[in-house]
Amino acid sequence: MTDKIHPRHIGFDIDGVVADTAGAFIRLARDKYGLGDIKPSEITAFQVEDCLNIDNTKVEQIFAHLLTNPIEHGLEPMPNAITVLNELATTAPLTFITARPQKSPIEKWLTTHLSPAAASTMRLVAMGEHDGKGEHIRMMGLQYFIDDRAETCIRLAEEGLSPYVFNQPWNRGRHLLPAVDDWLAIRELCAMAA
Ligand SMILES: [Mg+2]
Structure with missing residues (x-):
């Protein structure tokens, strides 16, 4: 004990x-950038761009939204x-x-x-x-x-x-x-x- x-x-x-930063990332990628259906289990690297086939600029933009305005961008x-x-x-x-x-x-x-x-x-x-x-x-x-x-x-x-x-x-x-x-x-x- x-x-x-x-x-x-x-x-x-x-x-x-x-x-739940990954959850918010996936929702923003889908709703704002048309990157449909990323599964949480696919995020296998801390640097998301290392494991997902997404343009680096988009990854940076999504994280910038979550850094500067997490409430409006649906961080739960x-x-x-x-x-x-x-x-x-x-x-x-x-x-x-x-x-x-x-x-x-x-x-x-x-x-x-x-x-x-x-x-x-x-x-x-x-x-x-x-x-x-x-x-x-x-x-x-x-x-x-x-x-x-x-x-x-x-x-x-x-x-x-x-x-x-x-x-x-x-x-x-x-x-x-x-x-x-x-x-x-x-x-x-x-x-x-x-
Ligand atoms: Mg952390």
């Missing part, structure tokens, strides 16, 4: 963990993410660390979805790059981190932190670290307030 993680010691990546939370985050927030403030370069659009998105109490105490770091998350994780006083990018998690483990990979088609078979399938598994990992 392992000890549960206290919510004050765990942080979260946003895209591919809290937000992952199943059960908001319920579990709101529960965790009753024990400790939530911490999000994202590689996104712009803080304010995703802050608005989080505030729209989270309970007012959870949103008012949350901490959000928008780093603007994929590397160097470990430093921010430590500065925020965290030990555990959930991320969908295998390379990020491998690096965090090397730095003495305790990452969990959020299972997605693009990280399968790319690491040997502990992993979670969904937010109910994250709830199981954490010690909740009674």
Whole structure:
């Protein structure tokens, strides 16, 4: 029996963990660019252009929409993410660390979805790059981190932190670290307030 993680010691990546970024990408590709029927299981690389036969410019445009205006472009939370985050927030403030370069659009998105109490105490770091998350994780006083990018998690483990990979088609078979399938598994990992 392992000890549960206290919510004050765990942080979260946003895209591919809290937000169903792949789902929104697929919808935007279909509805705005006429790229019909991409299946989530086909996104087998973190860099989408490496695994799908889509023009690089279109990929960049779609991601730009999701970065600058996630609400209008239909970015939705992952199943059960908001319920579990709101529960965790009753024990400790939530911490999000994202590689996104712009803080304010995703802050608005989080505030729209989270309970007012959870949103008012949350901490959000928008780093603007994929590397160097470990430093921010430590500065925020965290030990555990959930991320969908295998390379990020491998690096965090090397730095003495305790990452969990959020299972997605693009990280399968790319690491040997502990992993979670969904937010109910994250709830199981954490010690909740009674
Ligand atoms: Mg991510």
